[in-house]
Amino acid sequence: MIRDTTLGAKLWAAAIWTLVGFFVLNLFAMIGTVVTSSFATRWLGTWLPIGWTTRWYDSAWSEFQLGDVLLVTFQVVGAVVLISGLLGVTAAYALARREFAGKRLLVLLFLLPLLIPPITFGIPLATVLYRTGLAGTFWGVVVANLVPTVPFVILVMIPFIEQVDPKIEAAARVFGANTFKLFVHVLMPLLLPGILAALLLVLVRTIAMFELTFLVAGPTSQTLVVALYYAVFAAGVRAVQSIDAMAVIYMVTTLVWLIIALRFVNPTQIVTRAKQQPAH
């Protein structure tokens, strides 16, 4: 790599790092505000609150029925992860191993739900789900969330499967393994890191997926992020600290999984793995 040592280059580098520092500082201060407020007894017009308390977590838990909301969230997320894994990995295997007419069209079909923002396709999707009576139910939320996650798993898994040598599978076939045995004993162990990474990313994305859940959820099928939206939307009804406590609970549920996911994937993959495809 080339490093300039002139004064101009140093000033330029300093300016850029200042910019990065400013961004990161604001980001942490924003998160810090939420966390501080959630532990505050009273916080008006001062740098820090007057006193500290944890009672907002109790009141948030009961006021917003967070127990139920969290249960629904994890049920939705679990179903989405399982189904998108099943549909996605099998489809990715076919796309990685076979060349056939219409494959490019099929890849485009799987690419579009990732490129088009959820709110754009969410409104027609919600309309269809309301017509079929699925919207407002648990399965309506799961189905809506699957629309972007199945293609996501497919596009993350294709390169993973492509790097497994087909000769290994051929060898297993020679020794008499059928397709099921091949999947369970040969492919699964080899693909497990990739599947795990893809499904963890699906998990994080589904917890944070606001638009689709918001458009199709009913009162009993809300996930945490939608409940948080309604709480902030109706701010003034509840104490600010109570909403902030809920926001902290949301942050913790998301970030725990993100930290686990980051042990398996490079952060840039969260954005680029699937999105980079159209460049080629």
Next chain:
Amino acid sequence: MHQTVAPSIIQGPSLRQRLAARGFDAVTLLVVPAAVFSLCLFVYPFAFGLILSFEPKSGGWLSNYVRFFSDSFLYDTIGKTLWLAVPVTLLNLVLAVPIAFRVRLMRHQRLLTTILVLPITLGTVLVAEGLLNYLGPQGWFNRTLMTFGLISQPLKLVHNYWGVFASLVITGFPFTFLLTLSYVTGIDPALEQAAATLGASAWQRFRHVYLPLLMPGFAITFCLSFVQAFSVFPSAVLLGAPAGPTRVISIAAYQAAFEEYDYSMASAIAMIMGFVQLAIVVAVLASRGLFYRGPASGAKG
């Protein structure tokens, strides 16, 4: 004997074999469930929405669109959304490029990229909730500026255009940056070294080596970031003035669907939203050709 063999010779390979030669066999069929799922829940709703938008509650088949483009409360949303999305996307890209070029040289990129993934993971609702406090009149941001004497009155940064702008920078910049970084690191450093050996300055190396190679990547980054910013919804409601300057097109679509229960009109607005996004994306990708023509991916190392 001859009679039993002959027909199979005339027939040639069986249908199954011929299909397998074209890549259709049992393995290919594994793609069917996911394809059917996407057709039913992505393509079909879109087609359904398009047709529904031409079947308005009252009036002729085009009356939803006529209503949209004759009611300033509705057609203004396009301009308002563009007025948010285009500056934010350009700012994010302009900031992301020099930072990506600097971070490319870093050894421990992982810490920074992890920090930047945070706002993407937390999502717009949480960022809106956080900024509501942080940028508010009593928030730490205004307080810091007043302590340093930069301002005497707290700046009004929430419940207006700037609140939404800030939230789009917080969630959009990391997205733009990580995409840009992946394109920048995809270029073979040997090209830059060759240019430096030949005496090109840093600016010349960027302008004549990197920029032409990165232009296609930047165009795609712009498109993806723009499309995300254009569909802003929760932060426009929570942080903006959803009845005024930040009444973006997704709010209009949402209100048509869930407040007026006019799914036909909502579908029409969603189609217009998709069409505007498509128009900008096509314009950007078409103008890409004006900057550079020739192999760009050949240099990827």
